[in-house]
Amino acid sequence: MVAQDEALTRRLSRRRLIGTAAMATAGLAVAAACGGKETSSNPGAGRSAGKEEKPRKGGTLIGAQVSDVNMGTGYPFVLLAENPFLNYLPVEPLVRYRNSLEPEMVLAERLEYNADRTKAVITLKPGLTFHNGAPVTPEDYFFGIDLILNPRKYGITGSFQLAGFARFITDMKKVDARTMEFTFDRPRANMTDLFAQLPVVHAASYEDVKNGKAVAGTGPYIFKEWAPGQRLVFTANPNWHLTDREGGPYLDGVEVRFFADQDAMGLAYEAGGLDLILDAPATLAKRYRARTRVGPKRGLVYAGLNVTSPLLRDSRVRRALFLAVDRERFVNELGEGFGTVTVQPWPSSSPAFNPALEASFYDPEKAKQLLKEAGFSQSRPLVIEHRTTQTYVNIASVLKENFEAIGVRAELKGTEATAFLAKLRAREFQDVWVTAHAFSDLTPVTNFQQTFPYQVPNPSFYENPTYLDIIEKLSGIDPLSDEAKRQYERFTQLWLTDPWLLPLQPTVPVALLGAKVRGFDEYFLAPGGSPNFGTIWKAP
Template sequence: MKNDMSIIQGKRTPSRRDFIRGASVAGIGAAAAGLVGCGDDDDAENGGDGSASPTTAATQAPKQGGVLRGAQTADLNMSTGYPFVALAENPFINALPIEPIIQYTDSLTPTLNLAERFEFNADRSSLVVKLKPGLTFHNGAPVTADDFVFGINLIQKPADFGIKGTFQLSAFANAVKESKVLSATEVQFTFDKPRVNMADFFAQLPVVHKASYEETKTGKAINGTGPFVFKKWTPGQILTFEKNPNWHRKADSGGPYLDGIEVRFFGDQDAMGLAYQSGELDLLLGPPAALAAQNRKLTHVPVKTGLEYMGMNVTHPDLVDARVRKAIFMAVDRPRIIKELGEDFGKVTCQPWPSTSPAFDPKLEDPLYNPAESKKLLAQAGWKQTEPIPFDHRTTAAYVAEASLIQQNLKDVGIETKLIPSDPTAFLAILRDRKFKGLWVTSHAFAHMAPLTNFQQTLPYQQPNMSYYESPTYLDIRAQLEKLDPLSDAAKAQYKRFNEIWVEDPWLVPLQPNTGPQLVSERVRGFGKYLVTPGIAKYWEVWLA
């Protein structure tokens, strides 16, 4: 990745020195890891696993003009903290109108985006950020330090801004003890203690216009700095964007090439798929798996940021014994999940980490599916059941199919479960309240960043977490990592410890990567290249043949 944070992100390859000037040896690696590489259903591996698409022909020069026609099923959620909470309902507005001050572009080192200076002190207990000159929001207002600080204040005290919701970034935001505005474009942040992974926070924190935020909450306006301008949302019908002719990166990127993006809302995936087949749509971010399988050359698999997983409440009487939980881990047929439920998109994995992570272990790219070993472990634990283990899942088709397959896997080794369906909203409420009694299936993100960030920010790894998992070994690993350069040998020793308890004393069962296919039409070019963080497509490079 481009490393010199004193040079505005572009096509130049900066040196690393200016970004880390003043940093201690411990801080240097933390900056470079970015650190390395989005909680739960914090639904984004860069480059993806999809087939190379004919839509990216290198011999063709990008063309200006045209409107990309996209689609989504869920309607927008604007009132629970957008854009400071990453919601699956908001795939386009999470990507098009807003930006953070730094990004992880094509590796895990920060590059400047809205900032011209991003400088930690020696022990990483404070940070100075200076915004690029001349930045404006989509409504023409200048981007100021107050706008930047606004997002942190909102995450820290959402009730003060009329917001009810849970923020994935709250642990980071609460580590900011002072935001001292030095000038209209410069801020000095002081943290509660040295924070080796704090760059991860600012790579995820978008900047929006403070003065018009009440309009954002009602869906009337989104005044960000991104390559596309939010124009109109008609709930349940249509969402429109126009190109930002004044985008601050237009000179170095060449884009955006599209005149705009139009998003239609559909009642379900099948209706969306039929519209694609009839030629009405150019982009499906979550196509029916069978439709994606029929169009593999037009399909891309984006950044892996974590897992679909099955959680286990370790206080349930049948799940207290680690041998039983390991038996469940080894009873799940991950290759079948990928092949049958995912139409063979993605890769079999038994770890949250993408290959770019310093915690990545090639041995955990094995299925670890062994029913015979599972039965042996249950026998060693003296397995007996008096009633089925509760097994919660959403009522959406994909989760119903996944839970049913896992239920059969567990029955095959002698474990009985009772499926408990809930609508998505009710399911998320139970998840966040930590009220699942036995097993559940869902997904998480943020594993593409510093492992410490994943542990601190992601719901199934946080303390407290939904599994009530409080292993002294795990708590010690977390404590050690708070003091270590994420790329150091000492940190890697801690990642090894984690990967061992992940299998031997599990509280989560990996199912498959948390990313699915994205499908484009024949006329789309330039799609399939992604930012590491935020894990979105580079829409400004997309154009239409």
Template structure:
């Protein structure tokens, strides 16, 4: 059976496989960039790239991927399936069968033959089972930080090893939301976990293997010559990948300008604009947002949160902070999502309406509302501060170190606002909502309205392309505006600046994590 829709069964057989200011074609997974060379790919060379912030290997990786760890699933670890070009049609990666039962209560998965980890060990059903167990209960393995993928993992009520390659999973009810879970479940060996947590080794199945990690300095990788996708992708082409650790993006841009880097990954618009003709853009997923803690008495009235939603000048943020690389939007859904609503791409900026809503709510405050944020968000936060104070809300932005911010956020300890990114790992709506700790209940904003609870309870039980699902998407998008707990500030795109020497950056996966296809990246002589 050929690969079927992502929301249905995926059967046997792999899928067939200036400016940069135009958005990527919806659902293509392609990059927008200057045309690449027609020269044939060559093997050899060292790709020099940035790693902004140090790795956080004790924060749930590889099953929770914090932003500082994003390059690892690009290079080292792989899930069973991935979204290459179309959210309706995942690509089989470590498996050659991924098939649901007709009633969606069971899933049969068969591993591809001959896949090995970097240490030479064969990929087995036990490795998949361990990966699931870790995502359900990371504390059992000495990790105290987890993300909401574990909530979907808990829906697996039974599993059976059929043979050395085949597994059968049973779910708690008919499930349409598990494809996204398996698309984000990076597979790891239990025996390798202690060394990974100590930063001594990473053991995956991907195109590159960890060579050396020096905390605070850099990370190097060498090719996996036994990569199971070499015949399909052509690579790995590079002799080495060197990721130099930086503490801020401006220093990354300076290093690229000095030709110390071949690629500057994930630059903010203010730095990327210096190299506009070298920018490559990945498909957008999610966005930078202002979280509003609804249990705070000053924010409990939905009219106050509506006022905040209407007070934010997103077009200004898109132009001044994003440098026009991505258009302004008020929604998390990318254009290729079934839940995408063109109405939510409108500005939603009306300070007079915002002031009126505050007056209706009788808003008052006895202190400024704190806005914790990390360095990368500062320019947007300053605009938000100005926007909110223009309607009568006093704020106190607080710059916070990234690791502290992430830990505090995951522990649900912020009490006023917070500004964070939402790069949800799966753009399929059901999985996106149920996997995301900013939306799934419990969430960081303590939004637990009956309407949200009902939407989340139903959304994974219906065909994501059917009329019931479409109505749930409409309800969620109404709730987004009428009882907001999140206000999108700017779309979560990905701006990479690529030198002429680096080739193969003409494809980005939708999942994992807007990743460039390192199986096809090579260097000119």
């Protein structure tokens, strides 16, 4: 290690990791999450000055997205960027995190752990039914877990982010018509993260989900129609079990329209034809900043590195690429200032958060020096693979410029979204790939266990023994304990000196609202940073 890196390591090792805390139901402390007050860049946007508006029923909300939905690769048990509305409107989990890691009951009436966190008992609310009228049963929940563990059994190819969690369950049994018991392989401090993420659908009609014909969930809006390449339509659920708590659903329905590209979507918004764009293009959101709703940081846009590639085996080369990234440009030019410059996945409320990592770490001259020390040479360009949507084309193009600025030749390779996801799951990227991840706002060890770029095995083929030991030590301990903080410090050193991911910019949800949209004032922490569609309504 060179002197500059040694100094940095000593400086970071002296810093205490900071974070806020919330207590979980069973009494174990877990990391606190970003609160609802951080979700809006302008909470009063779209409202008449001096008037207190009351929610009204009626109207159809017109949503928009660029890519078509993906229903055949494990939805809804995998959270896909291609399904922003589909992820949230028709389905729900057993519990959710509203603005902290304190679980709030959704489909569950009760969630209890035994003293050593090796068992959980969950009781469903009485009278719950799916959109098709069938009762919600423990068997429906068991179905989702079985599908995650055995996807081929259900005609699905690929792996699931939640599979690591599912493998911790050694036994699940039905106690009675509404109660189920789970046994874990060892004490697990973060299993509520699974129950807050895994949605429930009617097991007997899952083939309709795979074929895009229906989604028998329990959420505030009912799947009505999917016309591939054109639209996705939902209608209000008149029997939603959370109406007394949330007030809605207020809308008659939601119609999501698909656009060929961001420019076409932007023109439709500017013409007044759209009410809501989730994950809005930064360039468009910047022009209408007063109408945006910005959620808390959930993870990173990153470049993954295949550490078995002959070009990337040397950690000095990977460190050089880490230092070659101009993160100020990614955040302020491509991201239009939505988010902060950072090299860490953690939000400020995480116990793993380190303020020293809220910096660019951009040093192209040091990067060139590391390449020289490594004796780096190329017989071919470094391949950077990316989705073909314009956002990822832009990100990959800037990354290519950054690499070439330090003397590393690179070429871009675009892949359609479904094929890209298949390659990610199958770990088939040759050198470098660009995508994004979430889940860093949950318990830190959850990020390591379930998120594709961190879990073992991962697409980078990264299995450093120190990293494996960190995950093992964190698996059963209080995430706010002194021992946990020591493990977060070890991770930070590894992250900087033996990188397998290159942080580019934070992932923060940016929603763009139409002038008539009201009630979009909250993002849930889990599932998936979902907007609270139970409170959204439309003014006349």
